[in-house]
Each structure stands twice: as structure tokens, then as C-alpha cells.
Amino acid sequence: MNQASSRDKPPKQRVSNREFLRSFFQDYKTVGAIRETSRGVARKICELANIPSSTRVAEFGCGTGPITGEILAQLPEDGLLWGYEVHEPFAEHLRQTIDDERFHLYEESATNIIEHRRDASLPPFDAVISTIPFSYLSHQQSTALLHAVIDTMSDDGVFVALQYHPTYLPPLLHRHFDSVTRDIYLWNVPPANLFKATKPRRL
Numbered sequence: 001m002n003q004a005s006s007r008d009k010p011p012k013q014r015v016s017n018r019e020f021l022r023s024f025f026q027d028y029k030t031v032g033a034i035r036e037t038s039r040g041v042a043r044k045i046c047e048l049a050n051i052p053s054s055t056r057v058a059e060f061g062c063g064t065g066p067i068t069g070e071i072l073a074q075l076p077e078d079g080l081l082w083g084y085e086v087h088e089p090f091a092e093h094l095r096q097t098i099d100d101e102r103f104h105l106y107e108e109s110a111t112n113i114i115e116h117r118r119d120a121s122l123p124p125f126d127a128v129i130s131t132i133p134f135s136y137l138s139h140q141q142s143t144a145l146l147h148a149v150i151d152t153m154s155d156d157g158v159f160v161a162l163q164y165h166p167t168y169l170p171p172l173l174h175r176h177f178d179s180v181t182r183d184i185y186l187w188n189v190p191p192a193n194l195f196k197a198t199k200p201r202r203l
């Protein structure tokens with residue numbers, strides 16, 4: 001894929017459903033889903049995160065890249081996308097399928113973004129998008145990830161989280177953000193809960 005094509009339209013099938021399912025069975029707590037996110041949900045996430053008006057975007061848990069591709073299709077030419085992915089086969093797939101100078105892949109935990117942003121002396125990000133399955137994490141891990149989200153986003157930035165567990169994340173979001181909304185997208189397998197949080201509380 002060349003850069004121009006990533007801006008026009010994200011690629012369709014990236015890995016087979018069978019390969020994705022294999023990754024889920026290898027490490028279900030990390031992978032957290034039995035198949036990649038549908039294009040409809042990816043578009044809805046980009047709409048909630050206001051990607052066309054964003055300059056700096058972070059994605060926590062890129063997986064095989066269905067949301068990554070949609071972000072790159074909508075991100076301005078001078079935009080920047082930092083992606084985090086810990087599952088090695090998915091990271092390898094991203095390296096092989098995404099060729100776009102706006103995209104920087106970190107094959108490590110998204111919590112490390114705090115350090116990376118400091119090292120790069122970058123201002124806060126306009127949007128943080130996460131599909132990491134919070135309900136499979138310990139309370140300490142969830143809190144560390146939310147801390148990374150809040151440290152990364154600007155005061156008027158937006159955090160969008162896709163979660164299949166409908167009730168785990170909302171109490172944590174309400175503790176850390178002044179505004180939290182929820183959309184349910186039924187045309188995804190399984191149906192997706194999309195949480196949008198703004199106005200982070202800095203403790």
C-alpha cells in the first residue's frame with residue numbers, strides 16, 4: 001500500500017477471521033476480541049474522535065489495523081498517529097501493511113506513551129483511541145492505562161474507547177472525566193460499546 005492509497009481508503013480484509021481467532025485463543029486477555037473491528041465501527045470511532053480536525057492522535061491496541069487504517073484515511077496530511085500494539089503477530093502485520101510516514105508503531109504497552117511523549121517533547125494529543133479490553137485487566141493496570149490517556153490528551157482533547165463489556169469501564173471514566181457518553185453499535189460482532197470521554201480531571 002502506498003501513502004496516497006492509505007489516505008483514500010483503508011484496506012479491507014487484513015487477516016483472516018481464523019488467524020484472528022487463533023490469536024484470541026493464544027492470549028485472550030490481551031487480544032480481547034474474536035475478530036477485528038468492522039469498518040462501520042471504525043468510522044464511528046473516527047467521527048466521535050473528530051479525526052479530520054486532529055493533528056496528533058494516539059491509538060492504544062492497533063491489532064491488525066482496521067481502526068488505524070480508517071484514522072489514516074481521515075487524518076490531515078500533516079497529522080501524526082502513534083500506535084501501540086503488544087501482540088507480536090499483529091505488530092508484524094501492521095509493519096507489513098502500513099506504509100505511511102504519519103504512522104509510528106510502538107511494539108510495547110500503551111502505558112509507555114507518557115515517556116515517549118516526554119522524550120519527543122511533543123505537546124498533548126487531540127485524540128486518544130483505545131480498544132484495549134479493560135475488563136480483563138487488573139484494577140492497577142486499568143488505572144495505569146487511564147493515567148496514560150489523561151497524561152497524553154489535551155484539556156480539550158477526546159478519549160474514545162471501544163469495549164465489549166458494557167459496565168466495567170464507565171465507573172472508572174466517571175472518576176477521571178467530567179463528561180462521559182456512550183453509544184452502542186449493534187452492527188458489529190459482538191455489538192460494540194463506544195465510550196467518549198472529555199474534560200479530563202488532572203489530579
Ligand SMILES: C[S@@+](CC[C@H](N)C(=O)[O-])C[C@H]1O[C@@H](n2cnc3c(N)ncnc32)[C@H](O)[C@@H]1O
Pocket residue numbers: 030031032033035036037060061062063064065066067084085086087090108109110111131132133
Ligand atoms: C480488542 S483488540 C482490538 C484490535 C483492533 N484495534 C481492532 O479494533 O480490531 C485489543 C488490542 O489491544 C492490544 N493490547 C492489549 N493490551 C495492550 C497494551 N497494554 N498496550 C498496547 N496494546 C495492547 C491487543 O494485543 C489487541 O490487539
